[in-house]
Amino acid sequence: xxxxxxxxxxxxxxxxxxxxxxxxxxxxxxxxxxxxxxxxxxxxxxxxxxxxxxxxxxxxxxxxxxxxxxxxxxxxxxxxxxxxxxxxxxxxxxxxxxxxxxxxxxxxxxxxxxxxxxxxxxxxxxxxxxxxxxxxxxxxxxxxxxxxxxxxxxxxxxxxxxxxxxxxxxxxxxxxxxxxxxxxxxxxxxxxxxxxxxxxxxxxxxxxxxxxxxxxxxxxxxxxxxxxxxxxxxxxxxxxxxxxxxxxxxxxxxxxxxxxxxxxxxxxxxxxxxxxxxxxxxxxxxxxxxxxxxxxxxxxxxxxxxxxxxxxxxxxxxxxxxxxxxxxxxxxxxxxxxxxxxxxxxxxxxxxxxxxxxxxxxxxxxxxxxxxxxxxxx
Numbered sequence: 018x019x020x021x022x023x024x025x026x027x028x029x030x031x032x033x034x035x036x037x038x039x040x041x042x043x044x045x046x047x048x049x050x051x052x053x054x055x056x057x058x059x060x061x062x063x064x065x066x067x068x069x070x071x072x073x074x075x076x077x078x079x080x081x082x083x084x085x086x087x088x089x090x091x092x093x094x095x096x097x098x099x100x101x102x103x104x105x106x107x108x109x110x111x112x113x114x115x116x117x118x119x120x121x122x123x124x125x126x127x128x129x130x131x132x133x134x135x136x137x138x139x140x141x142x143x144x145x146x147x148x149x150x151x152x153x154x155x156x157x158x159x160x161x162x163x164x165x166x167x168x169x170x171x172x173x174x175x176x177x178x179x180x181x182x183x184x185x186x187x188x189x190x191x192x193x194x195x196x197x198x199x200x201x202x203x204x205x206x207x208x209x210x211x212x213x214x215x216x217x218x219x220x221x222x223x224x225x226x227x228x229x230x231x232x233x234x235x236x237x238x239x240x241x242x243x244x245x246x247x248x249x250x251x252x253x254x255x256x257x258x259x260x261x262x263x264x265x266x267x268x269x270x271x272x273x274x275x276x277x278x279x280x281x282x283x284x285x286x287x288x289x290x291x292x293x294x295x296x297x298x299x300x301x302x303x304x305x306x307x308x309x310x311x312x313x314x315x316x317x318x319x320x321x322x323x324x325x326x327x328x329x330x331x332x333x334x335x336x337x338x339x340x341x342x343x344x345x346x347x348x349x350x351x352x353x354x355x356x357x358x359x360x361x362x363x364x365x366x367x368x369x370x371x372x373x374x375x376x377x378x379x380x381x382x383x384x385x386x387x388x389x390x391x392x393x394x395x
Contacts, residue, residue, distance in 0.1 A: 028129045031122045055098055061108045064100025066180050072160040075101045104181075109315050112182050119189065120375055127367045132200060132211065134366040139279055139373055141199075141212035142192065144219030146286075146378045149188040150385025151226040152179050157386075157395045158233050158240060185382070195219065234393055241394035246296060246304045250388050254288035261351060272355040275362055276373065280354035283377045287350035290384030291343035297391040299337030306391050314383070317342045350380065 046054040059078050068076035073085035079097025086092045092099055104112075127133035156179035178187050195218045199211035208214055233240040262281050265272040273280050294317050297310045312318040317339060324338040353376055362369045 027125045031125055035118075035122070060098050060100055061105055061111070064098070065102055065104070065108070066177050066183065068100055069102035069180050070156065070176050073102075075099050103312075103318075104314050106315055108182075112185075116185075116375065116379075120371055124368055124371050127371065130200065133370055136277075136279060136370065137210070137212045138370055139377075141215045142219065142374055143282075143377075144216065144223040145188060145192045145195075146374075146381050147385055148191075148219065148223040148226060149184060149378065149382040151223060151230065151389060152188070153181060153184050153382075153386040154230060154389040154393070154395070155226060156180055156184075157390050158230065158393070160395070181383075181386075185378075191222075192219075230389065230393065243304055243306055243392050243394060246306060247388065247392045249304075250289060250292040250296060253292045254285055257288045257347060258285040261347070265351075271358070272351065275357040275359050275369075276354050279373055280357070283354055283373065283380065284347065284350045286377050286381035286384060287346040288343070289388060290380050291346035293384050293387035293391060295337065295339045295343050297387060298339045301391070304391075306394055308394060310391065312339075316345070320345070346380070350376070 042053075042058075046058060055078060064076050064078060067083060068074070068085070071085050073087055074089060075086050075092035075095070077084045077086060077092075077095040077097040077099050079095075084095070084097070086095060092101070132138075156176040159176055177183055195215055196211070198218070199208070199213070199215040202208045202214050203211040230240075234242050258281055261284055262273070276283070294312070296304060297306065298312060298317070298321065301309055312321055320342050321338050324333070324341065328338060357369055357373065
């Protein structure tokens with residue numbers, strides 16, 4: 018089915034906008050390299066990826082060359098354009114807008130090829146959402162593993178594809194390709210439902226990435242294993258989800274009416290992210306993680322900095338500074354689940370499923386990465 022807007026095929030229009038915007042960005046970077054590439058693309062997008070991928074405290078662009086600095090003092094003394102690993106307000110907003118645009122394309126594409134109205138799509142794509150976070154840890158592991166000590170160690174710039182946010186685009190492409198394979202097999206009559214091959218391929222890729230991480234944990238001294246970190250996160254997130262599920266079923270059943278078990282999975286995914294952040298940022302020493310971690314996202318960095326200012330040190334010593342992040346993640350996830358009522362699924366089931374997939378992915382993707390990274394001490 019072709020959805021149109023004022024006579025235009027939205028699927029073709031989406032591709033036209035994508036190609037045009039990409040071409041104009043590249044052209045502007047060529048014509049105005051200092052203003053567009055150096056001051057915008059490098060500073061907010063590529064620079065942080067370079068610093069992250071090379072394990073540097075920051076990366077400096079000066080006179081067309083890149084220098085890596087590994088101390089705060091060197092970064093502060095840099096005179097060029099400095100980029101640090103992680104997100105900024107500009108990059109966060111930009112990526113959010115790009116994500117919204119991509120989701121629009123996915124929705125239009127699902128309508129064009131007439132599938133994706135059932136919750137089974139959500140469950141079939143679950144392995145891909147875990148795969149994104151696990152693959153991200155593969156890049157973290159390459160920074161901890163000396164060259165030549167493993168049979169397979171990626172290096173930069175190949176690892177750039179496994180750094181946030183490029184990994185989200187990589188996972189998007191992989192998922193779309195696998196979906197196309199599944200739908201083709203179904204329409205050729207080789208499988209009864211496209212979800213089966215999609216689930217099978219996704220599970221295989223996810224387990225393969227996990228197997229490599231386990232290999233590193235068993236054979237590489239630089240990669241350790243913290244069972245308490247893993248167990249506390251999984252058990253804590255599961256208990257919180259169970260409590261919320263039974264509480265809402267008893268006192269506010271309307272919250273779960275639209276999503277059912279999908280809503281519980283979404284809350285669980287965001288609880289994983291919340292627990293992993295709190296434990297790694299505030300309780301790393303107590304859990305024996307072997308190193309300290311810093312927040313790379315704007316929200317949890319803001320929460321930590323704010324709590325350090327307003328919360329007494331005596332209280333912070335007992336409960337930490339990042340605990341509001343866990344409450345925020347769970348609260349927002351529950352609110353979002355509440356918004357997905359029966360009416361939304363009745364009027365636009367594809368739109369609802371696509372949004373639920375996105376909501377879960379932005380929780381479990383970073384959550385899986387943070388959990389596995391801290392568990393492996395990398």
